[in-house]
Amino acid sequence: MLSLLSLGSGSSGNSAVVYSENSYILVDAGLSAMQLKKRIKEGGLDPQKLDAVIITHEHSDHIRGLEVLSKTINVPVYCNSLTHEAMVSTNGSVKSWNILNSGESFMVGDINVCGFSVMHDAVDPLGFRFKKNEKTLGFISDVGHVTQLLLESIKDVHTLFIESNYDEILLQNDTRRPWSLKQRIASRHGHLSNKQTADLIGSIAEGGLLKSVILGHLSNDCNSPEVARAEVILALSNRGISEVEVNCASRSEISGPYIIEIEVDEEGEEKDLEGYAQEELPLFS
Numbered sequence: 070m071l072s073l074l075s076l077g078s079g080s081s082g083n084s085a086v087v088y089s090e091n092s093y094i095l096v097d098a099g100l101s102a103m104q105l106k107k108r109i110k111e112g113g114l115d116p117q118k119l120d121a122v123i124i125t126h127e128h129s130d131h132i133r134g135l136e137v138l139s140k141t142i143n144v145p146v147y148c149n150s151l152t153h154e155a156m157v158s159t160n161g162s163v164k165s166w167n168i169l170n171s172g173e174s175f176m177v178g179d180i181n182v183c184g185f186s187v188m189h190d191a192v193d194p195l196g197f198r199f200k201k202n203e204k205t206l207g208f209i210s211d212v213g214h215v216t217q218l219l220l221e222s223i224k225d226v227h228t229l230f231i232e233s234n235y236d237e238i239l240l241q242n243d244t245r246r247p248w249s250l251k252q253r254i255a256s257r258h259g260h261l262s263n264k265q266t267a268d269l270i271g272s273i274a275e276g277g278l279l280k281s282v283i284l285g286h287l288s289n290d291c292n293s294p295e296v297a298r299a300e301v302i303l304a305l306s307n308r309g310i311s312e313v314e315v316n317c318a319s320r321s322e323i324s325g326p327y328i329i330e331i332e333v334d335e336e337g338e339e340k341d342l343e344g345y346a347q348e349e350l351p352l353f354s
Contacts, residue, residue, distance in 0.1 A: 071180065071201040071330040073208075073230060076100060076108040078285035079320030083131050083210055085230070086114060087199045092178025095122045095144075096197065096208060099130045102137035108323050117142060121167075121177045123184075124148040125210050126191035127155040139163045147175075149184065151193035171195065185222040187212040190258040198222060204330030206230065210286060214257035215269050225278050228329045229270065230318070232286035233301070234260035239291040246290075260286065263297045267304035274310050281314040283327060289320060 076084040082099040086109060093114065098105060109116040122144055125131055135146070139162035147167045148156065157166070169175065174183040184195040189211045196209035196219065207226035212219070223229060240251055240262075253259050261269075266284065273279050284297050294317035301315050318324040 070328065071199065071204055071206065072326040072328045073206060073228070073283070074109075074112040074114065074326045075230070075283065075285065075318040075324040076105065076112070077321055077323070078210075078232075078318040079287065079289065080130055081320065082133060083286065084108075084134075085208070086112065087180065087206065087208070088114065089179055089201055092180045093119045093121075094177050094180060094182070094199070095119050097125055097131040097210065098122055098135040098138055099133050102134040102141065105134045105138055106141075112323050112326060119144045122146045123182065123197065124152055124156070125196070125208075126189060126194035127152050128191055128211070131210070132156060132160070136160045136162050147177075147182075149193050149195060152191070152195075155192050183222075185218060186216075187219055188214040188216060188257055189260075190253070190256075196222065198226065201330050204228075206329045212261055213259040215261070215265065220269075220272070224273060224276055226273070227278055228281045228283070228327065229273065229279060230283045230285055231266055231269070232261055233263050233266040233284040233292070233297040233317075234286050235262050235288045235291040236293075236296050236300075237262050237264060239296075240288075243291050263292065263300040266297075267300040270301050270313075271304040271308050271310070274305055274313050275308060279313055281316070281327065281329075283316050283318050283324070285318040287317060287320065 070090050072088055074086045077100055083097050084099050085096045087094045106116040145165040145167050146163050147169050150168050169184055171184050171186050174181055181200040183198045187194050187196045199206040205226045207223035207229040209231045270282055298315050305313055
């Protein structure tokens with residue numbers, strides 16, 4: 070089994086757990102350590118069983134709880150070298166740093182992990198692919214521009230978690246943000262709009278493998294789940310695609326779990342999901 074549990078996705082804090090029956094990976098630690106552990110437990114998981122923390126980039130809404138979490142849970146932290154340099158002085162409690170290279174796969178338990186570069190205003194931000202058996206999850210948090218490398222990295226994923234930060238009209242009409250901030254948000258090193266995300270999802274879905282999408286990092290002021298979801302559904306509909314499930318991750322609560330891969334027994338039957346009420350779970354196998 071391969072699943073995703075979003076612990077929160079937005080400017081106030083980003084974190085998720087990618088996990089199988091035997092392996093647990095925390096992707097970013099942008100909530101307080103107390104909230105991270107609380108929400109992991111709310112999702113039916115044990116924070117003490119974390120096998121790794123993987124950091125996409127060094128912004129505070131992605132690493133806020135890492136220092137305190139590392140004081141209570143001895144878990145290795147994975148990031149690339151430039152992100153490590155930007156974080157190490159303020160995260161002295163981390164006992165085990167593991168430097169990863171973009172494009173190189175590594176294993177965390179039975180989950181294959183591979184990072185790839187994305188465009189955002191951080192020192193060297195990454196997106197990730199998580200694979201178990203024949204199913205793959207693409208995970209892209211903050212990104213401002215869709216590059217060919219990004220497209221190639223996620224073209225064959227079955228489930229995609231990706232930011233859909235703002236509605237272009239709502240951002241233009243927002244009176245609380247100065248023009249300079251609006252320009253940064255909409256720049257190639259800022260964040261993706263609903264339309265940009267929808268166009269990307271439509272392009273990936275044309276390959277026929279994509280079964281589900283979770284939209285994350287929605288702006289509280291310049292977006293809404295209804296607006297973001299409608300934009301993606303329209304892009305899919307315009308391509309004649311109707312079978313892709315579209316969900317939005319909550320900014321302040323857990324969302325999911327979303328099941329990407331379910332193991333089958335020798336007779337081809339799905340294995341029981343011990344500890345889960347299966348009728349409550351969205352199944353994307």
